[in-house]
Amino acid sequence: MELIFKLNGEEVRLSQVPGEESLLTLLRERLGLTGTKEGCGVGECGACSVLLDGKVVNSCLTAAWQAAGREVTTIEGLAGDEDLHPVQRAFVEAGAVQCGFCTPGMILAAKSLLDQNPDPDEEVIKNALAGNLCRCTGYHDIIRAVRRAGKLLRGETS
Amino acid sequence: MMLGASAIRVGAQDRATGKTRFGFDQGREGDLFLVCVRAAKGPARIKSMDYAPALAVPGVVRVFTAGDIPGQNRLGIIPVSKDQEFLAQGLVRHYGQAVALVAAESREAALAGARAVRVELEDLPGVFDPAEALAAGAPLVHADRAEGNLLKENRIIKGDAEAALARSAVLVEAEYAIGRVEHAALEMEGGRAYYQDGRVIVKACTQNPHYDQGDLALFLGVEPDRVRVVQAETGGGFGGKLDVSVQPYLALAAWHLKRPVRMAYTREETFLATAKRHPFRMRYVSGADEEGRLTAVKAELLSDTGAFASYGLAVCMRAAVHATGPYLVPNVAVNCRMAYTNNTWNGAMRGFGVPQVALAHEGQMDALAAALGMDPLELRLKNALRADQATATGQVLKSGVGLTQCLERLRPIYEAWRHGLSHGGWHRQGVGLGCMYYGIGNTGVSNPSTAQMEWLPDGRVVLYTGVAELGQGSDTVLRQLAAQRLGLEPEEIDLCRGDTDRTTNAGASSASRQTYISGNAVLNAADNLEELLLTGARELLGARHLDLDLRGRLILEKGGQGRTLEVKEVARFLASEGREIKAGGRFDPNFTALDPATGQGRPYAAYAFAAQCALVEVDTASGLVKVKEVAAAHDVGRAINRRAVMGQICGGVMMGVGMALMEEYQQGSTDNLQNYHIPTAADAPRVTPLIVEEPEETGPYGAKGVGEPALIPTAPAVAGAVSQALGRPMRRLPLNLERVMEAITTAEDQQP
Ligand code: FES
Ligand code: FES
DSSP states (O other): OOEEEEETTEEEEEOOOOTTOBHHHIIIIISOOTTSOOSOSSSSSOTTEEEETTEEEETTSSBGGGGTTSEEEOGGGTTTTSSSOHHHHHHHHTTOOSSOSSHHHHHHHHHHHHHHOSSOOHHHHHHHTTTSOOSSSTTHHHHHHHHHHHHHHHTSOO | OOTBSOOOOTTHHHHHTTOOOBGGGOOOTTOEEEEEEEOSSSSEEEEEEEOHHHHTSTTEEEEEOGGGOOSOSOBOSSGGGOOBOSSOBSEEOSTTOEEEEEEESSHHHHHHHHHHOEEEEEEOOOOOSHHHHHSTTOOOSSTTOTTTTEEEEEEEEESOHHHHHHHOSEEEEEEEEEOOBOOOOSSOOEEEEEEETTEEEEEEOOSOHHHHHHHHHHHHTSOGGGEEEEEOBOSOOTTTTTSOOSHHHHHHHHHHHOSOEEEEOOHHHHHHSSOEEOOEEEEEEEEEOTTOOEEEEEEEEEEEEETSOTTHHHHHHHHHHTTTOSBOOSEEEEEEEEEEOSSOOEEOOTTTTHHHHHHHHHHHHHHHHHHHTOOHHHHHHHHBOOTTOBOTTOOBOOSOOOHHHHHHHHHHHHHHHHHTOOOBTTEEEEEEEEEEEEEOSSSSSOOOEEEEEEEOTTSOEEEEEOOOOSSSOHHHHHHHHHHHHHTOOGGGEEEEESBTTTSOOOOOSOTTOIIIIIHHHHHHHHHHHHHHHHHHHHHHHTOTTOOEEEETTEEEETTSSSOEEEHHHHHHHHHHTTOOOEEEEEEOOOOOOOOTTTOOSOOOSOEEEEEEEEEEEEETTTTEEEEEEEEEEEEOSSOSBHHHHHHHHHHHHHHHHHHHHTOOOOTTTOOSTTTSOOOOGGGOOEEEEEEEOOOOTTSGGGOOOOTTTTTTTHHHHHHHHHHHHHTSOOOEEOOOHHHHHHHHHHHHHHOO
């Protein structure tokens, strides 16, 4: 199968993609983008989260062909030309990164949430991130980071 | 940057941008992929194995079995109990044990090859319960052991517990139980290895690269210098990455094939083929006088190590030592036994047996408070260990005993919650307490750490450490300590970490030991580096007895008015003489071994203390428990990095909530995160970390450790809170829906 889609702003053309290949395998194995993590392979942990047309999806449960003609953003492309996207910056500054294995997925889930709801309260954040597991932080600093990211994006703090 | 402030974590930015390559992410184009063939039953005898069909699968390069292991097929962290076979040798001791290893050009080919290996297994009688394993006539898990299925028995005997119990005004007796728990670090085990110039180089996730090196050398039957281990960035450990996992397979295949190989466990494999927290059954009898002073505690503990010893000896001893909790108990009789069974093996997990005994010693404090009509916090405060008092092993603690401060910090929160409890409709609330103490480092044995510091001629300063960073923040803290000692900013120090070619042994990142033990080793290295520079300066100045001081990049004459020199001049001078500006440091905590009969001695140089309280709400219609709030007071001696300490506390509390409410590994039925649930953000309570700093004289700037203490008091506090909400003691974990509903319905049945 030939597959054409936009990845982190650039067009990607691939041939001979098996029909059953997941987007996660395509990103990690075929394209070497290991910033997208795998934590379960069955849609439970969110470590494999990427943005598909701006909405967060589990790439382990998404077939590669579903990306055809669409736009995929992975953690490597989130900041564009900047060093850090504001959500990434907030995670670093708020101490929301411990081992960092959940971090890429968590940041993309947070970005997707903030796009829809620029000023979520704690309960909304907790529910929105409930599909992204973290074993290190207890979520406390992640929730703080999301609130901080919201402020950064709204221009309320520098 | 001041010590104690909140430093940004080393490596956080690379993690947030996806640049960091973890062990699981290792691998390059062209690497061979390794997959284990695992036994579908156990215990069993391997009647035959035919791997010709696997070799016929396109892409399969080779299949390895136990006969291909050039060295010793018995590994394990504790030198006297190495018994884990990485490829079964005739006998399969537990379900899921690896029997063969397939190397292939792709993951798909390796998986297909693994499926094609034909293994004929014949069932053997097995034993799956530790009490049954110790009964006469039980099938032996390791037939060659003279002690049969008993791995270890530890006793702690102080005073005369029986006599003291007989004289006590109140006695409480109860049984507690806790099941197996999976670490569920988000990163699954993975790594890569290659062969170069007669050596094998393994880069994988690990908590202890220098241990890995030694065991891989044994496995290959070579000297350690033929194996280089580099710690790949590691996505959480919690004890689960202390045993070697993929490393022996990687080393074996790279050694034979002389090609780069990679391996990554699936989540199912991580569940099946790595250690779990030891399950414990505990029977306690505790006594107190009329005023509520503890008179004696008697405890019988039984645990299961599974098919292999792993960290069993350490867990058995540590559980026994900590069994009576952070209290002054004049008479103690503890007996802890651990048995082999044919279950998948159990090993180290955050707390090494102490979270298990904490459930019991805290349950006993609640039961005593009820029997005495006393407030549970007052009872704990009355019995809390204080400076100059003796622990259960007779160790008199001189400094760094902060439990009473922790309880006092909790008191206002605890009282407010107690008074604000609301019960409405189906909901019942409760408040519970948990206290703990935790000996820092390994129990009653030498467990040194080493480090080096170097001042390079170009002005860069390098810290060399073997300490594995797992996400707990050791990179950041060790660099902060080194910087503080030398008068530099942490950013001015480069780190070289976790590479057996370039760093020396720092021991495991476990037992909450790295801040205290390796922190001291780093300070020692910094002091020695300073001495080297000052000696160089004196030589350069031709004044052998000058009193000098190092302040960052300057060397000053003490007293102020004298000469000032730049370190760079001294460095240039030493370099011109061909002398290296590199100094080593070492630290080994002070201890005495425990008496084998009575368990008396000084097993640790320092102890951390903590007290937590939890506010829960139970939905009596569904059995659902919600932990609403946790306040966590921790005596860490000195917080080197505040943010990291708070992060450890919040993470530990959440893991404790999981252990209290939902986590129990059941072989065969909980094999992925779909059916083994760990807490999500929606389960997260509000956590109030309270940092108590009761300086530890021997700690680096007074610091102790917090990694494990953060978790230990949580489950007991939650269990106590649910007990209060339901009006009956809950002594078996986890408190899942079924267990809570059962308690509610049986309580209703008992209503008159
Ligand atoms: S790997 Fe996709 S949800 Fe866990
Ligand atoms: S930071 Fe380790 S899993 Fe989230």
